[in-house]
Amino acid sequence: MQIDLRTVAIQPQRQAFDHLVRRFGDKAASRYQEGSYDIQAAENLHYRPTWDPDHQLYDASLTRIVMADWYALKDPRQFYYSTYTLTRARQQETAEANFSFVESRGLADMLSDELRAVALNVLVPLRHAAWGANQNNTTVCGYGYGAIFTQPCMYHAMDNLGIAQYLSRLGLLLGDTEALDAGKKAWLDDASWQPLRRYVEDCLACRDPFELFVAQNLALDGLLYPLVYERIVDQHLSAQGASAVAMLTQFMSDWFDETRKWVDAVIKVAAAESDANRAVLTEWTRQWSARAASAMVPVVELALGSGADEAVGEQLEAFRARVLKTGITL
Amino acid sequence: MDMKVAKKKLGLKDKYKLMTRDLGWEPSYHSKDELYPYMNYEGIKIHDWDKWEDPFRLTMDAYWKYQAEKERKFYAIIDAHAQNNGHLNLTDARYLSALKIFLQAISPGEYAAHRGFARVGREFPGVGPQVACQMQAIDEIRHAQTQIHAMSNYNRYYNGFHAFADQRDRIWYTSVARSFFDDSMSAGPFEFMIAIGFSFEYVLTNLLFVPFMSGAAYNGDMATVTFGFSAQSDEARHMTLGLEVIKFILEQDPDNLPIVQNWIDKWFWRGFRVLGLVSTMMDYMLPKRVMSWREAWDIYGVENGGALFKDLARYGIKPPRGWDDAEKAIDHMSHQFMLGLYQWSFGTAFHSWIPSDADMDWLAGKYPHTFDKYYRPRWKHIKKLADAGTPFKNYGLARLCQTCQLPSVFTEPDDPTLTCHRETVYKGEKYQFCSDGCQHIFENEPEKYIQAWLPMPQLFQDPINGDLGEWMKWVSLLDGKDNGDYAGSEDQKNFEAWRGLATTNQ
Ligand SMILES: [Fe+2]
Numbered sequence: 107m108q109i110d111l112r113t114v115a116i117q118p119q120r121q122a123f124d125h126l127v128r129r130f131g132d133k134a135a136s137r138y139q140e141g142s143y144d145i146q147a148a149e150n151l152h153y154r155p156t157w158d159p160d161h162q163l164y165d166a167s168l169t170r171i172v173m174a175d176w177y178a179l180k181d182p183r184q185f186y187y188s189t190y191t192l193t194r195a196r197q198q199e200t201a202e203a204n205f206s207f208v209e210s211r212g213l214a215d216m217l218s219d220e221l222r223a224v225a226l227n228v229l230v231p232l233r234h235a236a237w238g239a240n241q242n243n244t245t246v247c248g249y250g251y252g253a254i255f256t257q258p259c260m261y262h263a264m265d266n267l268g269i270a271q272y273l274s275r276l277g278l279l280l281g282d283t284e285a286l287d288a289g290k291k292a293w294l295d296d297a298s299w300q301p302l303r304r305y306v307e308d309c310l311a312c313r314d315p316f317e318l319f320v321a322q323n324l325a326l327d328g329l330l331y332p333l334v335y336e337r338i339v340d341q342h343l344s345a346q347g348a349s350a351v352a353m354l355t356q357f358m359s360d361w362f363d364e365t366r367k368w369v370d371a372v373i374k375v376a377a378a379e380s381d382a383n384r385a386v387l388t389e390w391t392r393q394w395s396a397r398a399a400s401a402m403v404p405v406v407e408l409a410l411g412s413g414a415d416e417a418v419g420e421q422l423e424a425f426r427a428r429v430l431k432t433g434i435t436l
Numbered sequence: 437m438d439m440k441v442a443k444k445k446l447g448l449k450d451k452y453k454l455m456t457r458d459l460g461w462e463p464s465y466h467s468k469d470e471l472y473p474y475m476n477y478e479g480i481k482i483h484d485w486d487k488w489e490d491p492f493r494l495t496m497d498a499y500w501k502y503q504a505e506k507e508r509k510f511y512a513i514i515d516a517h518a519q520n521n522g523h524l525n526l527t528d529a530r531y532l533s534a535l536k537i538f539l540q541a542i543s544p545g546e547y548a549a550h551r552g553f554a555r556v557g558r559e560f561p562g563v564g565p566q567v568a569c570q571m572q573a574i575d576e577i578r579h580a581q582t583q584i585h586a587m588s589n590y591n592r593y594y595n596g597f598h599a600f601a602d603q604r605d606r607i608w609y610t611s612v613a614r615s616f617f618d619d620s621m622s623a624g625p626f627e628f629m630i631a632i633g634f635s636f637e638y639v640l641t642n643l644l645f646v647p648f649m650s651g652a653a654y655n656g657d658m659a660t661v662t663f664g665f666s667a668q669s670d671e672a673r674h675m676t677l678g679l680e681v682i683k684f685i686l687e688q689d690p691d692n693l694p695i696v697q698n699w700i701d702k703w704f705w706r707g708f709r710v711l712g713l714v715s716t717m718m719d720y721m722l723p724k725r726v727m728s729w730r731e732a733w734d735i736y737g738v739e740n741g742g743a744l745f746k747d748l749a750r751y752g753i754k755p756p757r758g759w760d761d762a763e764k765a766i767d768h769m770s771h772q773f774m775l776g777l778y779q780w781s782f783g784t785a786f787h788s789w790i791p792s793d794a795d796m797d798w799l800a801g802k803y804p805h806t807f808d809k810y811y812r813p814r815w816k817h818i819k820k821l822a823d824a825g826t827p828f829k830n831y832g833l834a835r836l837c838q839t840c841q842l843p844s845v846f847t848e849p850d851d852p853t854l855t856c857h858r859e860t861v862y863k864g865e866k867y868q869f870c871s872d873g874c875q876h877i878f879e880n881e882p883e884k885y886i887q888a889w890l891p892m893p894q895l896f897q898d899p900i901n902g903d904l905g906e907w908m909k910w911v912s913l914l915d916g917k918d919n920g921d922y923a924g925s926e927d928q929k930n931f932e933a934w935r936g937l938a939t940t941n942q
Pocket residue numbers: 546549575576579
């Protein structure tokens with residue numbers, strides 16, 4: 107039924123939902139606020155999980171991090187489903203254009219065998235690491251506390267899957283299915299990849315959601331993305347004329363620039379909450395980043411050879427400076 | 437490698453395989469049991485995860501693209517609806533009671549499903565099912581958010597929406613839906629999939645969404661119609677996932693059959709009780725009705741459900757155990773439930789009302805064997821009391837079923853004059869049930885259901901201590917605004933005044 111309505115000004119009865127008025131005052135709420143704050147059940151949870159009877163269905167004590175209010179861990183991008191998908195849809199358009207540019211001009215075929223081999227050897231096994239990252243972020247979303255913290259982890263997990271798929275396409279484009287087979291074999295057996303695979307599997311065994319967030323999103327990705335996509339792809343390969351590869355990984359570079367702001371914001375607020383939190387975060391960051399750095403050395407060697415140690419060392423320095431801004435001194 | 441590699445032509449299926457399950461690997465630094473620890477305790481046997489057939493094939497780039505298009509459209513319509521006072525297009529503001537129940541009880545279920553699917557999306561040791569579950573996990577937060585956003589504008593003008601987050605956790609009737617989702621999430625991963633993926637998404641979802649969305653369309657609620665339509669293609673994916681899960685489990689090992697049958701029995705009955713809310717909405721709360729609950733049941737329950745269980749018979753699956761009792765309840769449940777809601781309407785954050793004579797004639801036509809015989813006389817009695825200025829209110833506490841948490845307002849399957857009531861003594865404590873179905877569910881897992889949070893005993897604990905006013909404060913219910921009869925409510929007065937402004941030249 108559609109009746110003809112005169113435009114009338116009528117007085118709203120209230121500005122926003124009660125729980126948002128309590129948090130932000132009596133004013134209109136943003137869609138990010140409406141879709142994120144307090145939407146996880148918090149009280150009177152009915153049954154304990156049959157798979158973990160020592161905990162509640164949502165249980166903040168699954169992690170060593172303690173927050174008076176978990177909703178303090180705001181996402182500076184203010185991603186809710188809509189803004190998240192619109193952003194990624196735009197980026198996938200660019201990625202699609204880049205892939206077809208490389209394909210239609212035969213740029214992949216123009217790569218020298220040597221550079222193609224480097225690109226394949228370094229990038230293709232990383233599709234498995236990205237799948238590990240997907241599972242880890244899914245864990246954080248599933249078992250973390252508070253929608254404001256867990257929501258972006260689901261988006262992040264789907265991004266990790268998307269990255270694994272872009273890397274698979276890159277492998278197919280540069281080396282067909284043989285490249286994917288070889289990459290998987292390397293991931294499983296080659297000595298260069300074992301420290302990283304062990305790191306990822308250790309993450310999969312970790313069930314403290316916040317520690318996992320640190321191990322995967324801060325420590326590992328904080329070293330892996332700049333080392334692989336900036337140093338190896340954008341600098342090393344492009345300098346030798348393989349900028350086609352950089353076009354195929356632009357999504358990953360842009361993605362890392364964007365998502366690190368969120369990761370840093372989460373760590374910063376959690377560290378500022380208490381000395382105890384800061385101590386735990388420092389311990390985790392120190393341990394996991396040291397391991398991530400040594401796991402990355404043999405991977406970076408595949409491209410930079412003897413320059414790997416220096417590259418990883420410099421990146422670790424940059425990483426130290428980055429986490430210092432979030433309140434963590436390594 | 438050759439400079440010009442002749443690319444192999446990959447079929448869609450093979451390509452999707454490379455984009456998903458080929459990403460996985462056999463771990464060697466930790467055992468599989470350590471990384472996927474919840475795979476065995478429910479007794480389900482899976483021998484080969486590779487036998488999983490992908491229910492849909494959607495890579496992330498395609499997902500982002502399609503979903504973004506839907507999002508753009510959805511928010512464009514919602515924005516226009518808010519700007520143009522679309523709420524004045526409603527047939528009548530009493531319709532909003534259905535939406536208030538939806539926001540307080542069902543949208544939180546969407547969020548719970550989001551978290552539940554994230555958990556199973558991690559726990560299954562097969563990339564195929566993991567990816568499918570993760571996509572449902574992200575879809576479900578979409579549903580929670582689009583619903584909140586669609587109803588946000590109603591909240592600005594009408595009562596009953598403002599405290600949905602508080603009421604999700606505290607008010608008595610939302611614990612029907614809350615306990616349902618908590619029950620599924622506290623179960624193991626396989627049971628969760630049968631509970632939500634199969635029973636809810638596949639068997640019952642049409643009974644919830646189709647009547648709800650058509651009801652919205654009939655009653656001028658474009659906001660709800662829009663989120664319903666926008667969710668439709670997501671739901672189609674969720675349904676194929678639910679069906680694949682059950683077939684996969686049953687094909688893996690014959691020992692899985694009795695376990696799955698037991699879950700189907702349980703979740704059918706759990707779901708059927710939650711749908712009691714929908715029956716009331718369809719028969720009573722829509723000013724302009726789409727079809728009766730009975731008619732919806734005949735199409736979406738009997739016809740569709742019948743075909744489904746015929747299809748599953750080849751695996752040895754039988755129709756759910758409570759099916760016959762459900763059929764016997766169909767002609768009674770909406771009336772029994774609305775009578776209950778009316779007498780406890782001082783404690784609900786939505787309005788109820790006495791049906792008009794015209795409404796009662798409609799109900800008599802749709803329920804020729806039950807309405808005039810059992811329910812019209814009761815409404816007439818209630819009407820008489822209301823006309824005399826002494827409206828009927830039941831300040832006695834509702835006796836809630838320990839399993840489904842609905843008040844015991846339902847009758848014996850074979851005797852509509854007798855309230856159905858069951859009792860079980862467990863470890864020296866007495867527990868009450870609304871039906872054989874709920875009693876049976878309890879007796880299968882008593883250690884789970886004795887933990888249930890029951891909202892009525894809470895009334896006598898701190899900070900309420902039996903004080904109704906304190907209780908209202910605690911559940912964020914504004915007395916005289918959110919609750920009670922629609923007749924004479926603020927919602928009614930405002931809607932009529934605003935609509936008068938918009939349709940006349942005053
Ligand atoms: Fe949903």
